[in-house]
Amino acid sequence: MSINWFKFASPAAFYPIAGRMIPWFAGIAIVLVLGSLLWGFFGTAAQLGGSNPQKEYYRIIYIHVAGAWMSMWLYLVLAGWSAIGLVFNTRLSFMMAKAVAPTGAIFTVIALWTGAFWGRPSWGTYWDWDPRLTSELILFFLYIGYIALHSAIDDTRRADRAAALLAMVGLVMLPVIYWSINCPDPTQCAALHQRSDPGSIHASILWPMLGVTLGFWSYAFAATFVRLRGIILLREADSAWVRELLQGDSGR
Amino acid sequence: MKEFLHQGGYAFFVWGAYGVTFGLLAAEVVALMVNQRTILARVGRWVRGPTQGSAKTASRGNE
Amino acid sequence: MKARQKRILFVVAAVIGVSLAAGMAISALRGNISYFFSPSQVMANEHPSDAVFRVGGLVVKDSLQRQPDGLTLTFDVTDNAATVPVSYTGILPDLFSEGQGVVAKGRMGPDGVFMAEEVLAKHDESYMPPEVADSLQQSHVDGVVEMVTQ
Numbered sequence: 001m002s003i004n005w006f007k008f009a010s011p012a013a014f015y016p017i018a019g020r021m022i023p024w025f026a027g028i029a030i031v032l033v034l035g036s037l038l039w040g041f042f043g044t045a046a047q048l049g050g051s052n053p054q055k056e057y058y059r060i061i062y063i064h065v066a067g068a069w070m071s072m073w074l075y076l077v078l079a080g081w082s083a084i085g086l087v088f089n090t091r092l093s094f095m096m097a098k099a100v101a102p103t104g105a106i107f108t109v110i111a112l113w114t115g116a117f118w119g120r121p122s123w124g125t126y127w128d129w130d131p132r133l134t135s136e137l138i139l140f141f142l143y144i145g146y147i148a149l150h151s152a153i154d155d156t157r158r159a160d161r162a163a164a165l166l167a168m169v170g171l172v173m174l175p176v177i178y179w180s181i182n183c184p185d186p187t188q189c190a191a192l193h194q195r196s197d198p199g200s201i202h203a204s205i206l207w208p209m210l211g212v213t214l215g216f217w218s219y220a221f222a223a224t225f226v227r228l229r230g231i232i233l234l235r236e237a238d239s240a241w242v243r244e245l246l247q248g249d250s251g252r
Numbered sequence: 253m254k255e256f257l258h259q260g261g262y263a264f265f266v267w268g269a270y271g272v273t274f275g276l277l278a279a280e281v282v283a284l285m286v287n288q289r290t291i292l293a294r295v296g297r298w299v300r301g302p303t304q305g306s307a308k309t310a311s312r313g314n315e
Numbered sequence: 316m317k318a319r320q321k322r323i324l325f326v327v328a329a330v331i332g333v334s335l336a337a338g339m340a341i342s343a344l345r346g347n348i349s350y351f352f353s354p355s356q357v358m359a360n361e362h363p364s365d366a367v368f369r370v371g372g373l374v375v376k377d378s379l380q381r382q383p384d385g386l387t388l389t390f391d392v393t394d395n396a397a398t399v400p401v402s403y404t405g406i407l408p409d410l411f412s413e414g415q416g417v418v419a420k421g422r423m424g425p426d427g428v429f430m431a432e433e434v435l436a437k438h439d440e441s442y443m444p445p446e447v448a449d450s451l452q453q454s455h456v457d458g459v460v461e462m463v464t465q
Contacts, residue, residue: 046260050448052438054410056260060269061442067273106280110273117269121262123435124408131350134339141336148328170336190351190371192418196440205442219277226284230291237295246292246299 009092011232012241018225029219036211037062044204060118061205066213067110071139072174074104074220078146079171082164094160095235097167098150099228103220105143111136123192130192131180135173142170156235351418358397362423370399370429371418371437379413389428392417403431410436 040062048054078100085093115133116126127133146163153159181195198206236242259266351371352362362368375391375398382389387404390413401419411417416437424430443451 041256045444045446047445048442048448049445050441050443050452051415052410052441052443053445054438054442055262057262057265058442059259059266063270063273103280106276110276113272114269117265117272121265122408122410122438124411125433125435128435129350138336138339141332141339145332145336148332152328190353192435192437194416194438194440196442200440201442202444202447204444223280223284226288230288233291233295237298242295243299246296 009090011092011095011236012239014092015229015232015245018229022222022225025218025222025225029215029222032211032215032218036208036215039211040205040208044202044208054122057118057121058205060114062209062212064111064114064118065209066216067107067114068136069213070216070220071104071108071111071136072177073217074100074107075139075142075167075170075174078104078143079167082167085160086164086168091235092232094164095228095231096224097164098160099224099231100220101143101146101150102227103223105140105147107216107220108136108140108143112140119192128192132177132191132193135177135180139170139173139177142166142173145170353394354392354397354399355394357399357423357429364423367420367422367432369418369420370401370431371416372399374411374413374415374417376413392419392429399429400427401429401431401434403434405434407434408436410438412436415439 040059046056048058078097081093081097081100084090085097112133115136119128120126146167149166150159150163153162181191181193201209233242257263257267351369354370354372356362357370362370370392372392372394375393378389378391380389381387382402387402388407389400389402391398391400393399401421402424403419403421411434416439418435418437419429419431420433420435421429421431441448
């Protein structure tokens, strides 16, 4: 039982695999996000009660938490593929890293934007320099820095390596974002955000929230693979397999 | 339905958050589709057309 | 725009972005410790004396009062060890309530009253529908009563 994983690590092998997976990921994303939001809007209380009596605006939680988790997770993916690329010098890893960056940046904007629109009615402000908000904004700049640096260098190999290095240096932000709320001593992580855990979120809110997160995750796969296929075609335009693929018809 | 759209008076915040989120995702999908089509057409032209040098060198800056 | 100009522009943008990120990371790490001061820290004079800072804690029950001018509000903020009186003119956020968390930004007045320019509500971690929250509350009360009567 030995599968040669490196077989899939070649762009030529992965191009059709990614193509076959895109409709599945896109379909799962639509079903999960729509289903979870229907549940979240119609299957839960309109307002919260007890010690956190938020009104209808609490419904922003579904996309806010999902977007924020995706922004961090995709950065980890970006840095991970960058590291693999730097260490093993595999072409496909760098292409994966490049393909995931714009989607990660978009989810970071979503996290910040929905946070602002949730913060105004609940906390009383769109923005404050709370450690969590500040570190999430820096994460956005890291994504932008990665994309800008990559497109600033003409030589693809050098661009890959330089941007990968930036992505790995920026990795220090992830623990900062996490710790800005989840530090053991609560007086040291004074923030507007309140640390929470699944136990203090009612199941009727928690499940739609996890559903939207999975849906966003599936969407990120689909979007990344579409972008990846474009990058593969451009970078491998000289190779025989692209020639063969496109000489026929549309290239699907 | 009207009640749903009203969101207890917080329609601006709820729909402001949801609108921009799905607007951004929709914009990404459209951009990806346009980009994909452009790349396929361009690379297809290089492949099918008379080979004038390397297709790769012509692709510079267009990834 | 020529390709070279474009490249230079991108490099400049990248440099600005990264240095901005680095600067903000450092200030965030430092600000992490002093995003807000607890009433105990304020009472121990650990806060900046002539600069704007934040006080965070719980609003003391029954301390919210509207002053005779009809605009100014006063309330006390506590961390259960020390208490800081706060004065604020403006609209309080929706989630502001006595016994709940609050973050006030402003300066310390000479009379020992914190003059807030901005008051933000800090909500707790429970996300429960009202009826579930009520039943949790009730079972908590029942538990306490049981403990007392046993």
